Amino acid sequence: MVSIERIEEIFKEQFGELKDFEAYFSPGRVNLIGEHLDYNGGHVMPFAIDLGITAIFAPDTTQILEVFSADFNEKIQINLDNLGDVEGFNQWHLYVLACQKIMKSRKLKTRGGKIVLKSDLPLSSGLSSSAALECLILYMMAPQVYEKDRLALAIDAQRAEVEEVGVKCGIMDQYAVAFGKENSAILLDCNQLTHEYVSLDLKGYQLVVINTNFPRNLIESKYNERKSECDKALLEIQFHEPITHLAHAHVISVGAIEEDNLYYRAKHVVTEEQRVLAAFDALNLGQIDYLGNLLWQSHQSLDEDYEVAGEALNCLIHYAHKFRGCIGARMTGAGFGGCAIAIVEKSLVNRFCTYVGRKYETDQGRKADFYLVNPVDGVRRIK
Numbered sequence: 001m002v003s004i005e006r007i008e009e010i011f012k013e014q015f016g017e018l019k020d021f022e023a024y025f026s027p028g029r030v031n032l033i034g035e036h037l038d039y040n041g042g043h044v045m046p047f048a049i050d051l052g053i054t055a056i057f058a059p060d061t062t063q064i065l066e067v068f069s070a071d072f073n074e075k076i077q078i079n080l081d082n083l084g085d086v087e088g089f090n091q092w093h094l095y096v097l098a099c100q101k102i103m104k105s106r107k108l109k110t111r112g113g114k115i116v117l118k119s120d121l122p123l124s125s126g127l128s129s130s131a132a133l134e135c136l137i138l139y140m141m142a143p144q145v146y147e148k149d150r151l152a153l154a155i156d157a158q159r160a161e162v163e164e165v166g167v168k169c170g171i172m173d174q175y176a177v178a179f180g181k182e183n184s185a186i187l188l189d190c191n192q193l194t195h196e197y198v199s200l201d202l203k204g205y206q207l208v209v210i211n212t213n214f215p216r217n218l219i220e221s222k223y224n225e226r227k228s229e230c231d232k233a234l235l236e237i238q239f240h241e242p243i244t245h246l247a248h249a250h251v252i253s254v255g256a257i258e259e260d261n262l263y264y265r266a267k268h269v270v271t272e273e274q275r276v277l278a279a280f281d282a283l284n285l286g287q288i289d290y291l292g293n294l295l296w297q298s299h300q301s302l303d304e305d306y307e308v309a310g311e312a313l314n315c316l317i318h319y320a321h322k323f324r325g326c327i328g329a330r331m332t333g334a335g336f337g338g339c340a341i342a343i344v345e346k347s348l349v350n351r352f353c354t355y356v357g358r359k360y361e362t363d364q365g366r367k368a369d370f371y372l373v374n375p376v377d378g379v380r381r382i383k
């Protein structure tokens, strides 16, 4: 987490004096298992991580919100009385504006003032920096409202992304940022929008996040393509079973799907759903080896059946698999680059990072980054 003192300095450089202020932290997320299930009504198991965005907010009585991002070295201004499209707005600007628009549509009061944001979450790496930003902006604008209703926070943040920014994501990322809990993973039922926590006690193992640093160019088009393939698969299955979500399909009706592509997409979805539920039991029973096994299987399914892994992620998983002391690894998030996770024997973590890092660089011609992350509470006020 970036220190508040560091952001205070930046605030003074940008805006001059700083008197009364509030400080907030919004985490990124890692998904332990359950990939591409959120928009198929299945279960997922993400957790909020101790990398994220820290912000200082000095509210005032104006209707002008000024936001400086230290990561992009850019400042934007939004007139809260007039939330039309703002010329020149792109990337992170749009997320901030989108949140204001969603709050306005819900007739929630926002606040003017000055904000500085700084992140230690690698951007565009599949660790949900956009969900962290959406939840952070909403929460800062109306902390009392969203503290009382974190489900509304997750839903509003997802709406900002889908309706205003135009990325058709599911709800997993925003839910994880809103509901994160220290030392715990979240078993989220994406159909009911309810969850249970499970202690993420990996015994003698450490969870390692590995960033491929591979540009995620295709991500949006491929993501939307997978979504529509799942919709088509569901339509076919509905001839056999009266279900409303693909994750609830029976393997027998999946087997009856005629088109190859659709069959494999559906196969991933129904088998991944079973793996998530098995992973929940494994964690509850302290069977970390079994959990690791489920991670390998999940990756294979995402690579071969769902076809979202790609060369860079596969290279990481290949070498993770060769390393004795790594008991499971898989891609995490949407795929097509981004990050992988691995469960590694604690005493061998340094060796693991050196080994996989070296092999990856030789094979792929780019460096991987490694992070040791821990599960933390969701977005919150820290001062």
Ligand code: GLA
Pocket (backbone or CB within 6 Å): 031, 034, 035, 036, 037, 038, 039, 169, 170, 171, 172, 173, 333, 334, 335
């Ligand atoms: C992205 C989306 C999520 C989810 C994952 C894949 O992170 O934002 O909603 O669909 O991909 O599991």
